[in-house]
Amino acid sequence: MPKKTFAHILTIAAIAAFTLAAFGQNTPATLTIHPDQPVSAVSPTLYGLMTEEINYSYDGGLYAEMVRNRTFRGDWSGILYWYLVEGGNAKAKMEVDNSTGPSAALPKSLKIEIEQADTRNQAGVLNVGWWGMAVHANTDYKGSFYAKTASADVGPITVSLVNDNTGKAVATATVREIGTDWKQCTFALKTGAIEASAGNHLSITAGHAGTLWLQLVSLFPPTYRDRANGNRIDLMEKLAAMHPAFLRLPGGNYLEGDHINERFEWKKTIGPLVDRPTHRSPWNYQSSDGMGLLEFLEWCEDLHMQPVLAVYAGYSLAQEHVNPGADLEPYVQDALDELEYVTGGPETKWGAERVKDGHPAPFKLTYVEIGNEDMFDKSGSYEGRYAQFYKAIKAKYPELQLIATMPLKNMKPDAQDDHYYVRATQNFADASHYDKVDRNGPKIFVGEWATREGAPTPNMGAALGDAAWMTGLERNSDLIVMAAYAPLLVNVNPGGMQWETDLIGYNAMKSYGSPAYFAQVMFASYLGDHTVRSKLENGGAKLFYSATVNTAKKELYLKLVNASSDPQPLQIAMPGVHPAANAKLVRLSAHDTQETNSINDPNRLVPVETAVHDVSGNFSLTLPAYSIQVLQVDLK
Numbered sequence: 001m002p003k004k005t006f007a008h009i010l011t012i013a014a015i016a017a018f019t020l021a022a023f024g025q026n027t028p029a030t031l032t033i034h035p036d037q038p039v040s041a042v043s044p045t046l047y048g049l050m051t052e053e054i055n056y057s058y059d060g061g062l063y064a065e066m067v068r069n070r071t072f073r074g075d076w077s078g079i080l081y082w083y084l085v086e087g088g089n090a091k092a093k094m095e096v097d098n099s100t101g102p103s104a105a106l107p108k109s110l111k112i113e114i115e116q117a118d119t120r121n122q123a124g125v126l127n128v129g130w131w132g133m134a135v136h137a138n139t140d141y142k143g144s145f146y147a148k149t150a151s152a153d154v155g156p157i158t159v160s161l162v163n164d165n166t167g168k169a170v171a172t173a174t175v176r177e178i179g180t181d182w183k184q185c186t187f188a189l190k191t192g193a194i195e196a197s198a199g200n201h202l203s204i205t206a207g208h209a210g211t212l213w214l215q216l217v218s219l220f221p222p223t224y225r226d227r228a229n230g231n232r233i234d235l236m237e238k239l240a241a242m243h244p245a246f247l248r249l250p251g252g253n254y255l256e257g258d259h260i261n262e263r264f265e266w267k268k269t270i271g272p273l274v275d276r277p278t279h280r281s282p283w284n285y286q287s288s289d290g291m292g293l294l295e296f297l298e299w300c301e302d303l304h305m306q307p308v309l310a311v312y313a314g315y316s317l318a319q320e321h322v323n324p325g326a327d328l329e330p331y332v333q334d335a336l337d338e339l340e341y342v343t344g345g346p347e348t349k350w351g352a353e354r355v356k357d358g359h360p361a362p363f364k365l366t367y368v369e370i371g372n373e374d375m376f377d378k379s380g381s382y383e384g385r386y387a388q389f390y391k392a393i394k395a396k397y398p399e400l401q402l403i404a405t406m407p408l409k410n411m412k413p414d415a416q417d418d419h420y421y422v423r424a425t426q427n428f429a430d431a432s433h434y435d436k437v438d439r440n441g442p443k444i445f446v447g448e449w450a451t452r453e454g455a456p457t458p459n460m461g462a463a464l465g466d467a468a469w470m471t472g473l474e475r476n477s478d479l480i481v482m483a484a485y486a487p488l489l490v491n492v493n494p495g496g497m498q499w500e501t502d503l504i505g506y507n508a509m510k511s512y513g514s515p516a517y518f519a520q521v522m523f524a525s526y527l528g529d530h531t532v533r534s535k536l537e538n539g540g541a542k543l544f545y546s547a548t549v550n551t552a553k554k555e556l557y558l559k560l561v562n563a564s565s566d567p568q569p570l571q572i573a574m575p576g577v578h579p580a581a582n583a584k585l586v587r588l589s590a591h592d593t594q595e596t597n598s599i600n601d602p603n604r605l606v607p608v609e610t611a612v613h614d615v616s617g618n619f620s621l622t623l624p625a626y627s628i629q630v631l632q633v634d635l636k
């Protein structure tokens with residue numbers, strides 16, 4: 001199928017999609033919308049983000065660090081992602097030295113013993129990055145490492161970004177004055193007029209014999225809002241386009257860990273990187289913890305999101321739990337300390353710690369989640385654990401809303417986190433799931449949901465399932481305060497994915513949004529503050545809609561989803577809408593449910609915007625097969 005061009009799509013839109021004549025392939029449906037008759041409130045925080053360290057989401061993903069395994073973990077084959085460099089007749093060897101490191105958190109290091117080297121025949125090590133290192137023209141890269149030498153100095157160290165294919169350095173720096181005590185050395189690499197590529201590595205070499213120890217080798221490209229230790233610009237821009245109101249952090253399973261000692265221990269993720277020991281994620285790789293608690297919060301700040309903070313609640317995935325009562329108290333205290341770190345003033349112990357870490361202002365926090373998916377705890381300890389956390393947190397922070405991760409029998413939590421991973425057909429059948437749910441129960445947080453079809457990223461069939469589901473979220477947003485698709489991110493390189501169907505894919509060089517990503521962007525970009533009275537007749541099983549109005553902007557947003565393989569003619573009546581009202585249509589459509597975007601075909605399916613001229617009275621609109629659309633109507 002040829003790649004869709006903008007003109008091609010416009011032609012389709014002009015000829016087929018928006019016409020006064022119904023095509024008749026399906027029974028004409030009629031939809032009546034009363035923009036002036038409010039029904040229920042829509043939560044301003046309905047759409048947000050959920051992510052965790054899975055699929056190389058942070059390391060090798062959003063977190064912009066270019067060096068892989070910067071703290072030198074090994075396996076039976078050697079030190080992962082690090083290789084020896086021996087130019088010409090240079091001779092060297094490398095090994096992990098368990099006896100020396102720059103900090104208590106990083107007590108080991110990489111020892112490089114250079115037996116023979118000279119200026120032309122250098123010896124040292126290289127790092128291959130996260131499936132390569134993306135390097136662009138005329139760009140500044142900021143690097144650092146901790147280092148020391150034996151008494152025999154190895155002389156100046158050469159640090160270069162080297163192109164894998166040519167063997168030529170594309171940027172080089174020299175680091176001098178490495179002493180016999182550990183110290184952090186910084187360097188800057190600047191590229192010239194080179195061709196951008198991901199096929200590069202970082203090389204660290206010396207031209208003298210001697211011994212060099214290295215730890216925490218780091219290299220960053222320019223980051224979003226230029227933050228040190230910051231995030232990839234392309235991915236942050238994609239997230240910003242989703243208009244997220246919140247970020248659920250830090251997980252997911254990543255909060256819990258497989259074992260209690262592998263949980264997200266927030267106190268080990270703050271402060272200088274050299275004081276972070278790193279830890280194993282339940283998705284089977286080591287987390288650098290460069291994305292620590294404060295970095296999560298700064299990410300919220302950058303995208304104007306509020307944090308939805310999940311605190312570890314005494315359950316880890318390998319069926320390890322902490323009994324409620326005295327055993328659980330240290331964990332409750334740890335959560336209270338965490339809340340103080342996030343929200344406390346400089347006069348508090350942990351607030352002062354945050355100030356020391358570089359963020360004087362406290363963060364606004366409304367929601368705290370107690371654990372994650374505790375229905376999997378076969379011991380049945382969650383009721384007791386939740387109650388203990390609830391009592392302690394409410395005593396100190398009565399205004400916080402505390403989310404339970406499963407239905408509770410003995411008490412009503414402020415909100416309950418429901419998760420759904422389903423196929424498109426299930427979402428078509430279940431789009432009205434919350435229509436009849438008791439409004440006197442807890443508020444609902446749909447903390448993880450996705451239509452799982454397509455790998456690594458969802459296809460159009462999944463996007464249709466998602467869109468159908470989101471019409472139900474919006475209709476029931478008086479109850480559903482927040483909802484988040486999961487997982488959000490995936491590194492598409494071989495071995496990068498642990499969980500299929502992730503919203504945004506990337507490699508070292510570039511990223512793309514799936515059709516489901518664009519459905520999210522469309523739904524969140526056009527969201528009113530209340531639903532309005534509406535009625536659909538002869539709609540059929542694969543036609544879904546949501547109608548909301550933004551009071552301040554005086555705009556109606558009508559979302560229409562045709563998940564059928566046939567075009568769907570629709571008669572729309574909007575009593576009271578001005579005959580000359582401005583309107584526009586944003587549409588995402590495909591030829592087949594399996595059509596999708598990919599790293600090499602990122603814009604195959606993208607939303608297309610067209611102006612609409614007369615939406616008054618009774619007008620007809622044919623929704624193409626497999627299409628998602630938003631009709632924005634000016635009510636002024």
Ligand code: AHR
Binds near residue numbers: 254373448487
């Ligand atoms: O999103 C992937 C995983 O699914 C989450 O870590 C977990 O909470 C859920 O089971």
